[in-house]
Amino acid sequence: MESTFARSPAVTVLLLAVALVWISPFAWLVITAFDPQANGQLGGAHGVGLDNFLAAVSGSSGxxxxxxxxxxxxxxxxxxxxxxxxxxxxxxxxxxxxxxxxxxxxxxxxxxxxxxxxxxxxxxxxxxxxxxxxxxxxxxxxxxxxxxxxxxxxxxxxxxxxxxxxxxxxxxxxxxxxxxxxxxxxxxxxxxxxxxxxxxxxxxxxxxxxxxxxxxxxxxxxxxxxxxxxxxxxxxxxxxxxxxxxxxxxxxxxxxxxxxxxxxxxxxxxx
Amino acid sequence: MRQSPWLAAARGPMLIAMLPAAVCILATVALSAWAIFYSFTNVELTGARSINWSFIGFDNYVRLFTREGFLNSLWVTFVFTFFSAIVGQSVVGFTLAVTLRGTRSLLRNIVEVAVMLGWLLPDIVAAFMWNATTSKTGLINSFILNPLGVGPVDLISNYALTVVVVANIWKGTAWSYLLFSAALDSISREILEAARVDGATPFQRIRLVILPMLRSHIATNLLLITIWTFGYFALIFALTGGGPGRQTEVLSILMFHTSFNVGKLGFGSAIAIAMMLLVGVLAVFYLRQLKEPK
CATH class of the missing domain: 1.10.3720.10 (MetI-like)
Structure with missing residues (x-):
């Protein structure tokens, strides 16, 4: 199907970059949520666990x-x-x-x-x-x-x-x-x-x-x-x-x- | 409309069924009237004036222009709306819609889901995310500024309005994208094909074929997102609280602060009424746009 823009690799890369920019804050959110020792510093998760989620559904949060x-x-x-x-x-x-x-x-x-x-x-x-x-x-x-x-x-x-x-x-x-x-x-x-x-x-x-x-x-x-x-x-x-x-x-x-x-x-x- | 015999018989019960909704609509109108009434008084949230208030005529409205807060907020709201909705959301949304038009590929799905995330996440989640993203240890500093050799910058304290504008572009572009996407689908492929065969370049096709055909869609979209962005509260309030100072104090935040933190309900109501009037003017333009034959 003819598109307005020819499918060129440059356009594809650009679109992927847009998607990446859009998703990256959310990706950070997900990674942080699974990191029990998250402190806002980037540089690798400190571990993987569900502790944060447990806290988020118990007590007054629940x-x-x-x-x-x-x-x-x-x-x-x-x-x-x-x-x-x-x-x-x-x-x-x-x-x-x-x-x-x-x-x-x-x-x-x-x-x-x-x-x-x-x-x-x-x-x-x-x-x-x-x-x-x-x-x-x-x-x-x-x-x-x-x-x-x-x-x-x-x-x-x-x-x-x-x-x-x-x-x-x-x-x-x-x-x-x-x-x-x-x-x-x-x-x-x-x-x-x-x-x-x-x-x-x-x-x-x-x-x-x-x-x-x-x-x-x-x-x-x-x-x-x-x-x-x-x-x-x-x-x-x-x-x-x-x-x-x-x-x-x-x-x-x-x-x-x-x-x-x-x-x-x-x-x-x-x- | 054609009136069927059975509808004639059912008219009574149907009118009764409409009553609850009628009450709700009248309540909304009454609430607006109440806000207008308050805007002419000096009633306050607490203290003596919460009971012994009096009418002060147009004093609150005069204050809108003699005190700094309102005019500043009007300007901030204008800048916020112009750059985040009109320039940001609609231009980015339009560009994405044109670029992705006619593709049913994986790529299109990826971009759509990415952009929709902004639209779907609740305001306060978006605020928290952007707060973290723009903090000294957040994504922007770690991945963009630090590698460029710029030390960690507290973006919210230094560039609050820019952060808020970017966050709102991130959040709201999906709407314009969806609207333009649907509109582009309504342009028949033959027309674009004809333009292509006649030798029009992609940009000529956009400027000379697509833009004129989408004129009414574009006008509709611009008016709608302007109206929504104009009264937007949650994202900015949770992200900056209107600060630092009054740099991001849009009208809705000024209204909220004045009414519920300072407690001057009368003055707050005057701000609210001024906002309603401004939105009303925009809305009338919008309605006329809708009524025009396309």
Whole structure:
């Protein structure tokens, strides 16, 4: 196949160099994580062992992993439920002002989180919600515009004819949704779920102001606090912790790689 | 849209199903209104003014321009966004996409996975990695500077903004790469083939064929990454905390410091509203771009 550039050895070498530059900080991270005596100095590992990983999954670090899981699974599930319930009608029925609504969702989705962080903090504080539940609710609220757009666009691509014939066969609305729409939309729902999951898993700003004690931290804040605290002393532990923390997001991506494309930025409106 | 009989029957329950989402969206709007409200007060996080606050009109907005912090942060944000997103991510992403176009080789997979790693690793992991990479004993000093005979340099203390920009290019290039890759796939091979047969050099093909055809994709991408980079917080905050001094204090960090460390929530809210307005302007451009027939 004809490429824009002729395949030349020089281009290949250059591309490999780019890949090497991109991977090298990560390679350092992996090597350090398996080195029980890592101190940030390069020049060969001091040994190979899993001590760092054991430290990264025990005690309050282990608790932080669980916190992140609870917060991310909770946020993703709640977001998908609420967004699906609205996205499907939005895709199927005429609602006055629908286009205005969709465009304002695009606008909302682009607003930086920093913009509403003070009111979110106060709202949560007022209802004693500076905890995991509060984080789940706040992140869900902030995620809805994004999830709603993605799912609405997705449902638009599911043919309505099947639902019509189910209706003629005498199926109720609930039966149509449960036996026709959901099975057809499984992949779309999964993608949105995992997207929200990774978003919540990586979230930092909100947990930073919501979680006060290190047993309440999710991993993002846990890692941030740990490297402020230990600095260069505990590179091994920090590297292992980083890998444990990064693992779910990376795995999810490679599992879903085929289903993902840039259309999933949720920044457009179709029809 | 065509209205089926069954949809007419299901209208009621469907409207009810939309309520929770409607509540969430209204809550977001209410939160924004609340931020606007706060920006006209002198409310603080702790102390007497956390209870006995009062309206001070546009004082907070005047302060944006009379105090040093905001204008400095606006400039830092501009530099950060321009060099990391517009120059870095999109140019590197575009170059990679063009170079790798049409290859289904191992090479392409290697480069894609490498670049995607930056995108996939959580912000704080990236921050820790770049902190270590740029430290006195880190990769850059050990493999590049020391062999060149330059003594160990504490890069974060001396070149903080550059480090942050490089880290963000590393982190975000994958997005532009994926977008441009998908866009390039939509250009039919015949057109490029025709240009080649007519004797266009690779660079002429890029400049005269590919760039004009991808104009709307490029504009879309630039606006999106500008908006995202503009409000970016976690990576910079965890990497430098805005320092040293105020060298990397982008607007989001200034807003966070002012609100939660200094405790001046009113002033912090004014910074937040100013950011929202700036993003709003960019977003309107973006929406117009989307609506234009391509």
């Amino acid at each position: 608790q932080q992993f669980i916190n992140s899981m609870i917060i991310s699974i909770g946020t993703a599930t709640l977001t998908v439920l609420i967004a699906t319930a609205a996205a499907y009608p939005l895709s199927r029925i005429d609602i006055p002002g629908k286009n205005v609504l969709l465009w304002s969702l695009v606008l909302l989705r682009m607003m930086p989180e920093v913009g509403v962080i003070v009111p979110v903090f106060f709202a949560a504080k007022t209802v004693q919600g500076l905890n995991a539940q509060g984080m789940i609710v706040s992140m869900t609220v902030l995620n809805i515009p994004f999830a709603l757009l993605l799912l609405k666009n997705f449902f638009d691509s599911v043919p309505i004819e099947l639902e019509e014939s189910a209706y003629i066969e005498g199926a109720s609305l609930w039966q149509i949704v449960w036996y026709v729409v959901v099975p057809l939309s499984r992949s779309g729902l999964a993608v949105v779920w995992f997207f929200t999951f990774t978003g919540a898993w990586n979230a930092f700003l909100l947990p930073l102001i919501f979680a006060r004690t290190d047993t309440a931290f999710p991993m993002s804040v846990g890692l941030y606090a740990a490297f402020g605290q230990y600095g260069s002393i505990q590179y091994g532990f920090l590297a292992a912790y980083s890998i444990v923390y990064a693992f779910p997001a990376v795995v999810v991506y490679f599992l879903l790689r085929r289903n993902l494309n840039t259309g999933f930025a949720g920044v457009g409106v179709k029809g």
